[in-house]
Amino acid sequence: MRKILPLLQWKLEHKQFQITEHQIAAYAEINLQEAEEILRELLSEHIIYVECMANCPQCFMSYSVDHADMEITCAECGFQFIPRTNRRLCHYYYKLNQKSKIFNDAGKENKPRTGLFTVVKKKLGEPEFMDQKVKVFLSYAHADEKYKEELDKHFAALKRSEKVETWNDRKLQAGCRLDEDIKRHLNEDHIIILLISSDFIASDYCYNIEMKRAIERNERGECMVIPIIIRPCLWMETPLKNILALPKDGKPVSKYTDSDEAYLEIVSAVNDLLHNF
Secondary structure, three states, X not given: XXXXXXXXXXXXXXXXXXXXXXXXXXXXXXXXXXXXXXXXXXXXXXXXXXXXXXXOOOOOOEEEEOOOXXXXXXXXXXOEXXXXXXXXXXXXXEEEOXXXXXXXXXXXXXXXXXXXXXXXXXXXXXXXXXXXXXXXEEEOOHHHHHHHXXXXXXXXXXXXXXXXXXXXXXXXXXXXXXXXXXXXHHHHOOEEEEEEOHHHHHOHHHHHHHHHHHHHHHHOOOOEEEEEEOOOOOHHHOHHHHOOOEOHHHOOHHHOOOHHHHHHHHHHHHHHHHHHO
16 A cells, blocks of 8 residues: 555546556556455545446436436436436545545655655655556447448547557557457457447347457456447347447437448547546
């Protein structure tokens, strides 16, 4: 725990109040289980607290909620919802308690708490901490490659602002182990976008491996799955019927007069969700 206090102070000074076990593990060079134990200790000492955020199922507007059973009327679209009934859009995360005594004591020049911040800061320098980019996996049938390419282009603004990095199987280098590299991204990336069409549903690899693994991780809260309806197909007869699809109301991208409007809607929805990661 002593190793991560400079990190907490740095985040507080830079108004980055959210803290995750992945950030702690990377900074302190420990495993995730040890990082989770540190989070529990920080919580018990009231150095951090748990905040719940819920997204509107219709427009993805974010709301801070006191509990998952409260009814919310979205100020953006007017839709009424209860977070508990849309659990995949309800997220819990840890935030620094700015009023914690440990931070107040650390800021006092005459009486720092055990001198820990001062000593470690002089020894290590300013913590070299950077928020991790959200990793987005694009799963698609190769017959829909042109749609994948257009969607990836619309992520350019988020890539340039260093919010996200996207990956798809066309980024594999010569000599890579195809199946292993795909599964690594499938098991580690934060958002998995499924480009749904009849070709996707007909593909054994897309449907039985990529989609099923994505849904398993989504149900465990390890990632977020976003189905994108590319072309008209019977997708409501698949397990995806229980997951909110984009564009709005599941209208296929191919049915838009101006496909840029569809891609903008998709990327804007993803951008609204990024703070949860």
